Amino acid sequence: xxxxxxxxxxxxxxxxxxxxIVAAILADALLLVFIxxxxxYRKRFFAKRDRRVFELRQKWDALISGDIPYETWRKKxxxxxxxxxxxxxxxxxxxxxxxxxxxxxxxxxxxxxKRIFEARQLTGWRRMRALxxxxxxxxxxxxxxxxxxxxxxxxxxxxxxxxxxxxxxxPEAGQEILTWLGESALSVPALPLQSALIQCCAERPxxxxxxxxxxxxxxxxxxxxxLGEVATxxxxxxxxxxxGDEREELRAAAARAMSHAGSGLAFDVLNELARDPVWFVRxxxxxxxxxxxxxxxxxxxxxxxxxxxxxxxLRAAEALVQLQAQMAQIFAxxxxxxxxxxxHAYLTALENADLREKLGRELQTSTEITxxxxxxxxxxxxxxGLWPEDSAKTGNLPDKVAxxx
Amino acid sequence: xxxxxxxxxxxxxxxxxxxxxxxxxxxxIALKTSATHQRRLESHRLNWIKDSxxxxxxxxxxxxxxxxxxxxxxxxxxxxxxxxxxxVIVVNDGSKDRTLxxxxxGFRLRQVRAVYVPEVKSALVRGxxxxxxxxxxxxxxxxxGGSKADAVNAGLNAVNSPYVCVVDADSVLERxxxxxxxxxxxxxxxxxxxxxxxxxxxxGSEIQCGTLRRVRLPPKSIEVIQVIEYLRAFLxxxxxxxxxxxxxxxxxAFGLFRTDLVRAVGGYRSRAIGEDxxxxxxxxxxxxxxxxxxxxxxxxxxxxxTEVPSDIKSLGRQxxxxxxxxxxxxxxxxxxxxxxxxxxxxxxxxxxxxxxxLFAPVVEILGIATIIVAACLGVLSREFALQxxxxxxxxxxxxxxxxxxQEEITYKRYNDWPDVVRLVSYCFLEHFPYRQLHMxxxxxxxxxxxxxxxxxxxxxxxxxxxxQAR
Numbered sequence: 001x002x003x004x005x006x007x008x009x010x011x012x013x014x015x016x017x018x019x020x021i022v023a024a025i026l027a028d029a030l031l032l033v034f035i036x037x038x039x040x041y042r043k044r045f046f047a048k049r050d051r052r053v054f055e056l057r058q059k060w061d062a063l064i065s066g067d068i069p070y071e072t073w074r075k076k077x078x079x080x081x082x083x084x085x086x087x088x089x090x091x092x093x094x095x096x097x098x099x100x101x102x103x104x105x106x107x108x109x110x111x112x113x114k115r116i117f118e119a120r121q122l123t124g125w126r127r128m129r130a131l132x133x134x135x136x137x138x139x140x141x142x143x144x145x146x147x148x149x150x151x152x153x154x155x156x157x158x159x160x161x162x163x164x165x166x167x168x169x170x171p172e173a174g175q176e177i178l179t180w181l182g183e184s185a186l187s188v189p190a191l192p193l194q195s196a197l198i199q200c201c202a203e204r205p206x207x208x209x210x211x212x213x214x215x216x217x218x219x220x221x222x223x224x225x226x227l228g229e230v231a232t233x234x235x236x237x238x239x240x241x242x243x244g245d246e247r248e249e250l251r252a253a254a255a256r257a258m259s260h261a262g263s264g265l266a267f268d269v270l271n272e273l274a275r276d277p278v279w280f281v282r283x284x285x286x287x288x289x290x291x292x293x294x295x296x297x298x299x300x301x302x303x304x305x306x307x308x309x310x311x312x313x314l315r316a317a318e319a320l321v322q323l324q325a326q327m328a329q330i331f332a333x334x335x336x337x338x339x340x341x342x343x344h345a346y347l348t349a350l351e352n353a354d355l356r357e358k359l360g361r362e363l364q365t366s367t368e369i370t371x372x373x374x375x376x377x378x379x380x381x382x383x384x385g386l387w388p389e390d391s392a393k394t395g396n397l398p399d400k401v402a403x404x405x
Numbered sequence: 406x407x408x409x410x411x412x413x414x415x416x417x418x419x420x421x422x423x424x425x426x427x428x429x430x431x432x433x434i435a436l437k438t439s440a441t442h443q444r445r446l447e448s449h450r451l452n453w454i455k456d457s458x459x460x461x462x463x464x465x466x467x468x469x470x471x472x473x474x475x476x477x478x479x480x481x482x483x484x485x486x487x488x489x490x491x492x493v494i495v496v497n498d499g500s501k502d503r504t505l506x507x508x509x510x511g512f513r514l515r516q517v518r519a520v521y522v523p524e525v526k527s528a529l530v531r532g533x534x535x536x537x538x539x540x541x542x543x544x545x546x547x548x549x550g551g552s553k554a555d556a557v558n559a560g561l562n563a564v565n566s567p568y569v570c571v572v573d574a575d576s577v578l579e580r581x582x583x584x585x586x587x588x589x590x591x592x593x594x595x596x597x598x599x600x601x602x603x604x605x606x607x608x609g610s611e612i613q614c615g616t617l618r619r620v621r622l623p624p625k626s627i628e629v630i631q632v633i634e635y636l637r638a639f640l641x642x643x644x645x646x647x648x649x650x651x652x653x654x655x656x657x658a659f660g661l662f663r664t665d666l667v668r669a670v671g672g673y674r675s676r677a678i679g680e681d682x683x684x685x686x687x688x689x690x691x692x693x694x695x696x697x698x699x700x701x702x703x704x705x706x707x708x709x710x711t712e713v714p715s716d717i718k719s720l721g722r723q724x725x726x727x728x729x730x731x732x733x734x735x736x737x738x739x740x741x742x743x744x745x746x747x748x749x750x751x752x753x754x755x756x757x758x759x760x761x762x763l764f765a766p767v768v769e770i771l772g773i774a775t776i777i778v779a780a781c782l783g784v785l786s787r788e789f790a791l792q793x794x795x796x797x798x799x800x801x802x803x804x805x806x807x808x809x810x811q812e813e814i815t816y817k818r819y820n821d822w823p824d825v826v827r828l829v830s831y832c833f834l835e836h837f838p839y840r841q842l843h844m845x846x847x848x849x850x851x852x853x854x855x856x857x858x859x860x861x862x863x864x865x866x867x868x869x870x871x872x873q874a875r
Contacts, residue, residue, distance in 0.1 A: 017792045024799030031806040125444045160448040351517035384518045
């Protein structure tokens with residue numbers, strides 16, 4: 001039997017072109033007809049829908065209170081979709097009292113039950129749609145159906161389930177995600193998973209600790225990052241075990257988490273982590289130290305100011321600038337470091353916070369510095385740079401950093 | 406001689422057939438991808454991304470050169486975009502008008518003596534300004550660098566965010582454009598290194614306070630034809646190429662990149678004629694040489710509306726510049742062709758660009774010439790020539806209507822019936838004489854480049870204020 005290519009070849013250009021013309025003209029006509037019909041259909045559909053939305057909104061209170069029997073609209077899929085959309089949109093923007101009323105309505109009318117059924121029985125995009133709607137209801141009874149969908153073969157369905165569970169945002173939903181994570185490792189992109197876990201574990205972050213301890217590899221890192229986001233002061237002691245972890249992500253998470261812990265415990269840990277060999281661990285520790293707003297943190301922040309990493313320097317400078325009670329002394333110490341990069345970072349943070357003039361006034365009135373120091377510091381502040389002899393330490397570095405103007 | 410003409414005509418036939426089949430394949434891929442994308446969007450509630458504490462910070466770089474009349478509105482529009490972590494860096498590229506003063510007054514700018522690390526080369530920076538009204542706004546004032554690329558590079562040095570979005574200051578972004586363009590990154594931040602957004606034609610639409618109020622088709626024929634071209638290029642071409650991870654262009658008017666990678670490749674090439682294409686080509690090269698597992702994606706729904714040339718002269722200059730830009734990138738990267746190291750880019754994307762984009766005007770002009778010669782010598786089958794012409798016309802129309810259909814079934818921004826009728830009508834009318842003119846402009850571009858004219862010249866635009874007035 002001849003292949004299609006052989007047939008085409010035998011046709012020759014002339015016959016082929018003739019057929020192609022017919023095909024192309026036919027395609028043009030079909031496309032145009034499709035556009036025309038689709039537009040007409042959509043115009044009618046939206047007009048009908050808008051009319052119905054208006055009607056249903058007019059009697060909304062009667063609808064959700066049950067004065068209008070649910071069966072009157074629930075059996076018509078067109079009406080049901082409209083009612084559900086209005087209810088879910090209102091639910092997302094509602095306060096606690098209104099939310100409770102809407103949730104009661106969603107339950108009593110059977111809309112949640114219907115979505116649970118769809119989330120379990122349907123496949124593909126329709127299942128995905130049901131999962132999203134279920135998440136939007138924030139009803140705990142939807143959690144088992146969403147958890148089942150986490151085990152779906154289709155990544156999009158798994159993601160929809162994850163987003164739904166994240167939206168429900170309760171520890172039970174978090175528990176389901178963590179159990180599934182224990183079974184199947186990382187089978188979805190990290191960011192949506194992290195996002196869902198943060199939402200679910202915010203209320204009870206302690207539930208994460210045991211999972212972090214027993215998890216391995218990328219899951220451990222991911223859970224560490226989540227822990228870093230949701231940790232509370234009461235978890236201080238639990239977090240100590242991670243500061244010496246071999247994974248830098250976990251040490252960084254511990255640093256981030258410690259910034260939420262009580263300052264007494266946090267200070268020593270963050271001080272230690274501020275000397276970590278990995279830059280982003282130091283960065284987290286410096287940000288944490290800055291958050292404590294304690295003069296005790298100044299030496300560690302000074303260390304951060306002369307760090308080899310630009311971001312660490314900038315964050316350290318921002319933290320130092322926030323310690324406004326001791327601006328003059330801190331500035332004197334910054335100049336003493338004789339580090340041009342550190343000085344520039346500090347001056348940038350000062351300018352960004354619009355505190356340059358305040359520092360000028362502090363220098364004039366401070367009793368903590370000598371007259372000679374005062375003149376020198378004022379000059380540095382005015383020039384925005386070190387004296388040539390002062391900058392000897394960084395003189396050999398390439399002149400890559402410029403202070404503007 | 407007759408034998409040569411015969412071979413030439415046959416070659417021409419197969420060339421056009423291949424080109425059209427390629428476009429047809431792209432149309433089918435694009436229709437399928439768009440449908441999938443639309444469905445996928447159903448599980449992405451944009452306000453969930455907006456509320457997420459994990460949304461990575463984005464820095465928007467908006468270069469501005471002599472934009473005194475529209476800069477306030479444009480910057481306000483950028484600051485009003487829906488995104489949780491945003492910094493807006495406006496680069497005043499040596500404007501000779503009151504652009505900087507307008508920004509100073511409008512946003513209470515104060516000069517800051519900030520650290521500026523010129524990691525990427527640019528013309529001299531005169532000063533940095535920060536707004537007291539909105540701390541997310543930073544203005545970089547610099548000496549004129551003679552190109553948009555130079556201005557973007559200056560802005561790049563001031564960026565602190567892990568992602569950078571380059572926009573034109575005179576373009577209008579839809580409010581949720583950043584949330585939408587971040588969807589591929591949020592789904593796979595390890596692999597997705599850049600995302601291109603769609604550019605739509607602003608001419609004719611109604612703007613109020615920097616925000617698009619009503620989308621209308623532009624009044625002039627030349628502008629409507631460009632609407633079709635943009636739909637074809639973005640909704641079919643880029644959508645399909647991106648599906649195979651072979652996207653080679655992210656438009657300079659709206660694209661998102663990982664900051665560290667843009668810095669790693671040295672930022673934009675200041676002297677590049679098509680700086681956007683050049684950057685993406687260098688990113689591909691850099692990542693492929695490192696053996697990285699990466700993706701450059703295209704998202705068709707984040708909307709950036711930009712003004713297109715509304716007169717023949719400006720349009721001709723723009724198209725000549727695009728063709729020059731194409732050669733300016735393809736020639737230095739010719740070593741990537743058919744080398745396994747460069748994967749699909751070297752095997753498919755670049756050969757396609759050489760064959761069907763760069764050489765297209767040359768082949769077209771040669772084709773016309775051989776047909777004329779054959780007709781003069783009496784060896785041309787008139788019937789066949791006519792049929793071939795008709796086929797080319799009908800097929801090209803299928804692709805154009807296909808792009809309109811793609812717009813219809815997905816984003817449907819032209820809602821008025823008269824607009825759709827006009828749009829479809831121009832799918833039939835664009836082939837003569839616009840297509841021939843286009844071919845001449847592209848040839849001019851090639852000729853200019855080969856003659857050594859490699860200068861980047863900005864186009865004359867009416868600006869946002871003109872759209873507002875309508």
